[in-house]
Amino acid sequence: MSEKTWTEIPIGGAIEEAGNAETYETGSWRTYRPLWNEETCIHCLRCWVACPDSSILLSEGKMTGIDLEHCKGCGICAFECPVDPKAIEMKLETDVENG
Amino acid sequence: MSRRLILTGNDAAAEAMRQIDPDVVAAFPITPQTELMHKFAEHVADGEVKAELVLVESEHSAMSATVGAAAAGARSMTATSANGLALMWEIVYIAASYRLPIVMPVVNRALSGPINIHCDHSDTMGCRDTGWIQLYSENAQEVYDNVIQAIRIAESPEVLLPVMVTFDGFIISHTAEVLEALEDDPVRNWIGEYKPKYTLLDTDNPMTFGPLDLQDYYFEHKRQQMEAMRAAPATVKKIGKLYGEMSGRPYDLIEGYQLEDAELAVVALGSTCGTAKVVIDELRAKGTKAGLLKIRCFRPFPEAEIAAALKGAKAIAVLDRSVSFGAPGGPVHKEIKAALFGSGSSAGLVNYIYGLGGRDISMEHIHEAFADLETVAGEGTPADAIRFLGLRE
């Protein structure tokens, strides 16, 4: 995000542009990362309904992945996933990074 | 074009609100709310205004509802007093931060405790750094005039800040005076239709109010508020002049009474100014060069105008109707001291705390202050520069 001066921004903290939360990368807050298993996913889209950050990516009614720039790792998707074993597993970011 | 009415300060504020006919008024309907809102509710019940009156469960909610309505683009008002204002405080600060042009009459009464419901300025002085413009009124006429002007000041595009119109509890709020009120049409035409800068209800231009504002932009938003305050004195002056053209009663940031050539000056706010004027007339009759500086606009504080107005004074007594505990003097005194610093003034300065919890201030008290100033004029600021009027010592 480019840093603007006090004369360049709307007053009162108003945000004039609808939906610009998209430019705010909440993914950097994440402690746990959801790992999606395409093999076991039945595309029921429960995770898509439940995700509070609209981070479940879809194409033509099917899940295609997770938007890790916005996913903040709450784990709701994994909790809601109905298949056994779950098609979304939450893993510590540090463990993912360390392989 | 004007009507002579006998009204209490509360009724004068309610009369101005009736004429303004805001879109939304939110209020807590029980004490510390005053008869002001009682009277306005009557206007609503009698169908004299179209305003939506929202009665809420606390003063905190009253300000919250007013903020919500203002963010939606409605011309919004509320009113409060004393501990009610204290309970609102969190949202009072937010209203200014969101740049919502809310107008709120405040009946100045002491903050408890111990429990007290009478006049002093501790409530609004406690709010002096919230980002609201503050206009203090000397009598019911000024209450009426200030409430009407406050609408235009608040809504001025270069300002867009909320305005408190304050008046002394009981002394002004509950006593009846004769005042000149305008007809409805001139008032309505003069304030004009409210065109909000932003409105949450504009679905073609959806926008957000009050989002998270962290290390990256909060500081910049505070800087913008400072700038709006910097622009406000010129607006308050301009609107005071325009109001004068319409009503015959012009207003300024400050008012000098016999101040031009005054050697001994008293600085005060609110109803005490009326008492001081009578004392000054008596002193002038005896040849004492006494004068008054009345501060109408305390926020923003018109520093340069005040320093210029007090330029010729040899001794100055600042009257404070509230305490700033632990500070070197009352809030008005500190500001005056700061305004004089670097102005070249060599006047002796004394602070008088008075009238707390409604303790009466009489002409004798103000005479006492002027008598002290005779000495101060000769000897300069005394070591005991914080004094009291009307305290049993």
Ligand code: SF4
């Ligand atoms: S972890 Fe939370 S934020 Fe991330 S995809 Fe799942 S539900 Fe959405």
Ligand code: SF4
């Ligand atoms: S809830 Fe589980 S099974 Fe359903 S779409 Fe999401 S990941 Fe696939």
